[in-house]
Structures are given as C-alpha cells and as structure tokens.
Amino acid sequence: MSASDTGPPRDDLAVDARGLVKHFATRKQVTKAVDGVDLQIPTGSVFGLLGPNGAGKTTVVRMLATLLRPDAGTARVLGHDVVGEADAVRSAVGLTGQYASVDEDLTGTENLLMLARLYGFTGTAARRRVEGLLDAFSLSDAGPRQVKTYSGGMRRRIDLAASLVLAPRVLFLDEPTTGLDPRSRNQVWDIVRVLVADGATVLLTTQYLEEADQLADRIAVIDHGKVIAQGTSTELKRSVGQGAVTMRLADAGQRSAAASVVEKVLGTEPTLATDPYALSARVPDDGADAVAQLLPALGDAGIAVPEFTLGQPSLDEVFLTITGKPLPADDEAEPADAQEVSR
Template sequence: MSAELAVEATGLVKHFKDVKAVDGVDLRVPAGSVYGVLGPNGAGKTTAVRMLATLLRPDAGTARVLGHDIVDDADDVRFNVGLTGQFASVDEDLTGAENVTLLARMYGFSGSEARRRASALLAAFELSDAADKPVKSYSGGMRRRIDLAASLVMSPKVLFLDEPTTGLDPRSRNQVWDIVRLLVAEGTTVLLTTQYLEEADQLADRIAVIDHGKVIAEGTAPQLKSSVGTGSVHLRVADARQREDAAAVIERVIGDEVTRPNDPYALAARVPQGMEEQVAHLLPRLHEAGIAVPEFSLGQPSLDEVFLALTGKMPEPEDPENEDWDEEQTEQHTEEEAR
C-alpha cells in the first residue's frame, strides 16, 4: 500500500510559539498524481509543505516521502524532491543560466554537464533569450518559469509547488498548468498548494481542504462537491427588488437555505440529496409568482460552495491581478510573527 504513496503524512504538527500553524495533518498522496492542498491564507499550507520538504522539523507526527522519513532520511528526501514557491527561490542578482548551472553543480554535475543541463532547461522553458540577464529583470511569468526550471534540474520524482500561480496573469498561469500536466504525464508526483479553487479543480486528482492547520475535507473534486449536495442552482432575477421573493420560493420548493452573492440580482442554492426532482418545479413556481428569471442554471456545486459549506465562510477573493503578491507576503509575515 505505502509503496504506491509518494507522500504519506500522519498527524503532522507545527507550532510557532502558541500559534498552531499545522495542527495534526494527515496526507496520502498517490504516486504519479497531482494532489492539491487548498486553503485560504494562513491556513498552514506552506508550513505543511515546508515540513514535507525537510525545511521544518515537525513538532509531532511523521511523514515519509517516497518511503524516506522526512526527519531521519532527510537527505534521501532532498535528493528526490524538487521545490518551487514563495519560500524556495532563485538568486535575483545572478543570471538565469548562472542560477541553474550552480544548482546543477550542487547536484553533482560536472562544470560542462551543468552548463549543458542549464541551457537545455532554459531552452525548454523558453528562457534562452534571457539566459544571461539577471533574474531581477524577468517578468512575473518568466520568474515562475525559472523557478520551475531550477527545481527540475534533477528531474525530481516528487515536486512540491507552493502557490505556483499566485500573482501570475492568466496566460502565464495556463503555462504553469500545462507544465504541471506534462510533468505528471512524465511520471512526476506533484503536490501543490493553492488558494485558487479553480486551480485545484483544474489540476488536482485529489484535494485536501485545509483550514486553521487541519484537513477539513479530502477527496476528488467531484467527491468534495457531492459531499456538499448533489448540485446547485444559480439564478439571476430581472428585478433586484424581487430577489427576496425569489429566495422565498426557492426555499419553499427545495427546502434548503439560499445564499445571496454580492451581485444584488443573483441567488444560489444547494440542492440537498433527494431533492433533484423538485428543482424542475422551480421555474414554473417562480413564473407563477410573477418573478422574471433571465438566467437560470443547474450544475455541480463550485469549490467555493464546497468551502463555504465546510468552513462556514467564503474563501479569499480569487482575483489573480491585484492582491496576490501582497497576500503572499502577508501569509509569510503572519507565520513569521508567530515564531
């Protein structure tokens, strides 16, 4: 059983002073899959990954990466994992080529082999033109690609990606997603943390939802969604003043609470187990009540709704343009404060 698990963590705990950053986390990551650790800022995602990557010693609990204990066989873990994220970066003052070459040297490649390896990786990541420029002159997307290239020097069997697309524009984000899919197709196991629900949904075979240092739900995206209900109804009314009337109709028909998004025209509701049939009656009932409904959709619940159902609060805003970099700094900051 454990031979098929790339990462197996049991009861991991890490406290910073009196803050429980990670408070008993179990993870079982099947080899060759993408595993998403999803949670809001400060949930303990980064701390958990830092422990798995041997950068932090757990206060309690054990973990094995490819069968190697993260405390007792730390060097074997280090030899087989790659790491990219807010906490494992390249040197901004040096050029892209110098950074990757130095890393290749540290893994034991000879001088000329290291240079060859670096130029192959830089070419693969479309960074050849920028190879001899200092990394601080790189754009956000290039920066993330050089970080990825740096963590792939040794073709790691397990790759930890800590918020790999935070702060990227959609185009660069899609590139990173493509790279992740390709790595997995080539047999790498990827464990990624993200606060973007869409990212976990798109990439991850299994997802652990983590909040306040605890795993609060685990499973495939469809499993997580169905644990919340069989689906959900989304609609927009033509007249915002009728929203409450519409909400009352929905609650009467499907017998579950209605959520009211920020959009004053919108309503959403989970469809509880066994109530699927009733949903069909919604539109006629709304029509009878004289409520015009220009938009109506029925589908699986989004992970946002999963999160809401699990934690009782909406996750962080999902806008990749604005606050990400700052948010990221804040998360790091909060963890530092806690030390």
C-alpha cells in the same frame, strides 16, 4: 481509526504523513497551525491539498520539505523520515513556493546555471541542463533577459524550472498559479502533467477547486489545520450535489429577497459573494426540477436576474457543505511575527 494508527510505513507511498502537528507563537498567543494531519500520497500521482489562506497548507508543505520540524507526528518522503533523514529528503524533492525564489537581477539563464553548478553539474553538463529546461518551459528566448523583466507567468515558469534542476522525484508546489492569468495558469498545468507522466509525484496546494479538479488524482480539504474531507474530485463534488447555480441581480438591494427565494426553492443556503449583486447556491442531488422552477419563482417575486448559470460546485459550495459555513478569508497561518514553539 486515523492513518497514524494503521501500522508501518508503506513502500507504495511517496509521502506518508501521520498525525502532523505544528504550533506557532506570536506576542499574543500560541496557534496550532496544523492539527493532526494524515496524508498518504501514492508514488507517481498528483495530490491536491485544498483550502483557504490560513488553513495550514503551506505549513504542511514546509514540514514535508524539512523546512519546519513537526511538533508531533511523523512523516516520511520516499521512505525517508523528514526529521531523522532530512538530507536524504532534501536530495530527492523540489519545492516551488508561493513567491518566486530566483534572483530578479540575474537573467533566467544565470539563475539556472548558478543552481546547476551548486548542485554539482560541470560547466558543459550545467549548460546542457539549463538549455533543456529553458526549452521545456518555453523560455529560451527570455533566458538572456533579467528575471525582473518577466511577466507573472514567465516568473512562475522560471521558478518551476529552478526547482527541477535536479529532476526531483517528489515536487511540492505551493499555490503555483496564484495571481496568474488563465493562459499562464494553463501553461503551469501542462507542465505538471508532463512531470507526472515522466514519473514524478506532485503535492499541489491550492485555493482553487478547478485547479485541483484539473490536476489531482485525489484531494484533501484542509481547514484550521485539520483535514476535513478527502477523496477524488468526483467524490467531493458529489458531496455537494449535482452542481451550483450562480446569478447576478439587476438590483443589489434585492439580494436578501433573492436569497430567501433561492433557499425556499432549492432547499439549500445561498452563498453571498463579495460582489453585492451576486449570489450562488448548490443544487441538491434531486434538485433538477427545483432549478427549473427557480427563475419563474424569482420573476414572481419581482426580482430581475440578467445573468444565471448552472455549473459545477465552487470551492465555496464545497466548504459550505463540509463545514457548514462559507469559505473563510483567514489571514495566513504564519503571521509575520510568528515563531516556532520549542518542544
């Protein structure tokens, strides 16, 4: 039984989406970008929506944030219907998209002051709120500078600060760390943890299992507009075995031979990375002994492996197990010429 059949809305949920559907039309075809998505997100938690480009993550977020109208299904945010009570939803949520939404020609301070005044803060209260946000995001020194001079990490932080001017109770973060260096990514993660500690609910979309693993209480894996798996990080990783082996070969020409050896020893199909020298494979639950035999087997086959690691499963291994195919590199679900389908 799907969530859409489980009865009335629940008071303990910040987000309650049932059977969401969204179509887009291009000159060539009509695409179902979201196909019956159910999400139940408890208040005060971080929920990760994990999937590749084009899976439908952004479309789900835009429907929940009232930027798109669902073609079917229902969604309530903090008890308010996203269609019938859109204004109430907008007054309680914040949204940070994949790209900076601030004006790059203004300074960081000017951007936040403008938003604060638009939201109804008086002059003194607006400046006090802006100063507090700049300090919280370690941007006080950068506040007087134009945003166009900011680094990628600083732009993401000012964008997050802009979405928090009204201290929303629910925050939608759409791939907030894409393109950031590890240090900037960690800074964004720290900010998310502080927000949740202060009582906010966060829906985080990401392509990175590590990010969802670090932040999310629960994770839904979405592919081609459908939720194909859902659970805690531990539950999802357990579904693909004890871990994953990743190796880099001395000779790219031996990768097919190495893949055959890996599949024979581990009993799982390897994932071939974009790097022609690299491949990886998940380790089954009973595969500890097989891992110990893998390097000797590769050596017996005359395959040199200068780099070999055993670690947690990657998103590729999760997707390979759940869908039977490697993580696809789809285009975005909403092409440039896509339009909503009137229904």
